[in-house]
Amino acid sequence: MLKDLYLQEFLDKTESSDPVPGGGSIAALSSALASALSGMVANLTIGKKNYEDVSDEMKVIAEKMSVFKQDFVLLIDKDANSFDKVMKAYKLPKETDAEKAERSRLIQEGMIYAASVPLEVAEKTTELFELIEILVQKGNKNAQTDALVSAMMARTAILSALYNVKINLGSIKDETFVKDTADKVKALEKLAIEQETRILGLSDL
Amino acid sequence: MLKDLYLQEFLDKTESSDPVPGGGSIAALSSALASALSGMVANLTIGKKNYEDVSDEMKVIAEKMSVFKQDFVLLIDKDANSFDKVMKAYKLPKETDAEKAERSRLIQEGMIYAASVPLEVAEKTTELFELIEILVQKGNKNAQTDALVSAMMARTAILSALYNVKINLGSIKDETFVKDTADKVKALEKLAIEQETRILGLSDL
Numbered sequence: 215m216l217k218d219l220y221l222q223e224f225l226d227k228t229e230s231s232d233p234v235p236g237g238g239s240i241a242a243l244s245s246a247l248a249s250a251l252s253g254m255v256a257n258l259t260i261g262k263k264n265y266e267d268v269s270d271e272m273k274v275i276a277e278k279m280s281v282f283k284q285d286f287v288l289l290i291d292k293d294a295n296s297f298d299k300v301m302k303a304y305k306l307p308k309e310t311d312a313e314k315a316e317r318s319r320l321i322q323e324g325m326i327y328a329a330s331v332p333l334e335v336a337e338k339t340t341e342l343f344e345l346i347e348i349l350v351q352k353g354n355k356n357a358q359t360d361a362l363v364s365a366m367m368a369r370t371a372i373l374s375a376l377y378n379v380k381i382n383l384g385s386i387k388d389e390t391f392v393k394d395t396a397d398k399v400k401a402l403e404k405l406a407i408e409q410e411t412r413i414l415g416l417s418d419l
Numbered sequence: 420m421l422k423d424l425y426l427q428e429f430l431d432k433t434e435s436s437d438p439v440p441g442g443g444s445i446a447a448l449s450s451a452l453a454s455a456l457s458g459m460v461a462n463l464t465i466g467k468k469n470y471e472d473v474s475d476e477m478k479v480i481a482e483k484m485s486v487f488k489q490d491f492v493l494l495i496d497k498d499a500n501s502f503d504k505v506m507k508a509y510k511l512p513k514e515t516d517a518e519k520a521e522r523s524r525l526i527q528e529g530m531i532y533a534a535s536v537p538l539e540v541a542e543k544t545t546e547l548f549e550l551i552e553i554l555v556q557k558g559n560k561n562a563q564t565d566a567l568v569s570a571m572m573a574r575t576a577i578l579s580a581l582y583n584v585k586i587n588l589g590s591i592k593d594e595t596f597v598k599d600t601a602d603k604v605k606a607l608e609k610l611a612i613e614q615e616t617r618i619l620g621l622s623d624l
Binding site for chain 1 (some may be wrong): 424427438624
C-alpha cells in the first residue's frame with residue numbers, strides 16, 4: 215500500500231511517468247493531512263491549562279480525526295486502483311457483437327466506479343469542516359494556524375477530488391448519472407469554498 | 420529527516436501532540452506534492468505521440484520540478500526545526516540585566532528566523548505557477564487535471580505558509596521588519612489566489 219512507502223519514495227513515485235499516484239490520490243492524502251493536523255490541534259488542547267472545559271470535547275474530536283485520517287489513507291490506494299476495472303475491460307475481446315456490447319458495458323461500469331471514488335473523498339472531507347470550526351474556536355490558541363491550514367487542505371482536497379470526478383464524467387454515457395453527479399459536484403464545490411472562507415474568517419490573522 | 424519516515428508514520432507524527440511537524444511543514448509538503456504532480460504531467464508528455472513539439476520544453480520542466488520537489492522536501496524539516504533557536508534562547512539564564520538583554524535579543528533573532536522559513540516556502544512556491552501554466556496549456560491532456568490539482572496545492576501551500584509567517588510576526592518587536600514582512604505576506608497571498616484562479620480558468624472543466 216502507498217502508506218507503506220517512505221515519504222520520499224511516495225513523492226518520487228508521484229513524480230514518475232507512472233500515472234498513479236495522481237491527483238486523485240493526492241487529494242485523499244491532503245484530506246489525511248488535514249485530519250492529522252486537526253488531530254494534533256485537539257491533542258495539543260487535551261489536558262492543557264485554561265482548556266479544562268473543552269478537554270472532553272477535544273478527546274472526541276481527536277478520536278474522530280484519527281478515524282478520518284485512516285479512512286483517507288485507504289482512499290489514497292482506492293483512488294490509485296480506481297481505474298483498474300476500466301483497464302481490465304479495455305482488454306476484453308471485441309470480435310463479435312455480443313463481445314463488443316459486454317466490453318462496452320464493463321468499460322462504462324468501470325468509469326462510473328472511477329468517478330465514485332474521488333466523489334467519496336470529496337463527500338467525506340466535507341465532514342471535517344464542522345470539527346475544524348470547533349478547533350479554531352475552542353482549541354489551543356497556539357495551534358490555531360494549524361487548524362486554519364487544515365481547513366485550507368480540506369478545501370483543496372475536495373476541489374481536487376471533484377476535478378477527478380468531472381474528468382471521468384466526460385466518458386460516461388448514462389445521462390441521468392452524469393446530470394445527478396454534476397449537480398453533486400457543483401454543490402460540493404460551493405460548500406468547500408464557503409466553509410474555507412467562513413473558517414478562515416473566524417481568525418484575526 | 421521527515422522524508423525518511425513511512426507515509427503512515429509521517430501522518431501519525433503529525434497527528435500526535437508533538438507540535439512538529441505542524442502546519443508549516445505541511446505547507447512545504449504540499450509544495451513538494453505540487454512539484455511532484457507537475458513533474459508527473461511533464462513526464463507523461465515527454466516522447467508521447469502528438470506532443471513531439473513540446474517534448475524538449477517538458478524535459479526542462481520535469482527537471483525543474485524535480486529540483487523544486489527536493490528543495491521543498493528539505494523545507495519540511497527546516498520548518499520543523501525553525502523554532503529551535505527560539506526554544507534554546509528561552510532556556511538562557513535571566514538573572515542579570517545583561518543576561519536578560521542577551522536572552523531577549525536571541526529570542527527576537529530566533530523569532531525572525533522562524534518567520535523567515537515559511538516565507539521562503541511561500542516565495543519559492545510562487546515560482547511553480549508559470550511552469551504549471553505551461554503544463555495545463557501544452558501538457559498531456561489526459562493529465563490536465565493533475566496540473567490543476569498541482570496549482571491548487573501550490574495556492575494552499577502558500578497561504579498556509581503565510582499564516583505561519585503572520586503568527587510569528589505577532590511576537591517580533593522590530594517594527595520595520597514586521598511592516599515590511601506584512602506587506603510581503605499580503606502581496607504573496609494576492610498572487611497565490613490570482614494565479615490559482617487564472618490557471619483553473621484555462622481549463623474547460
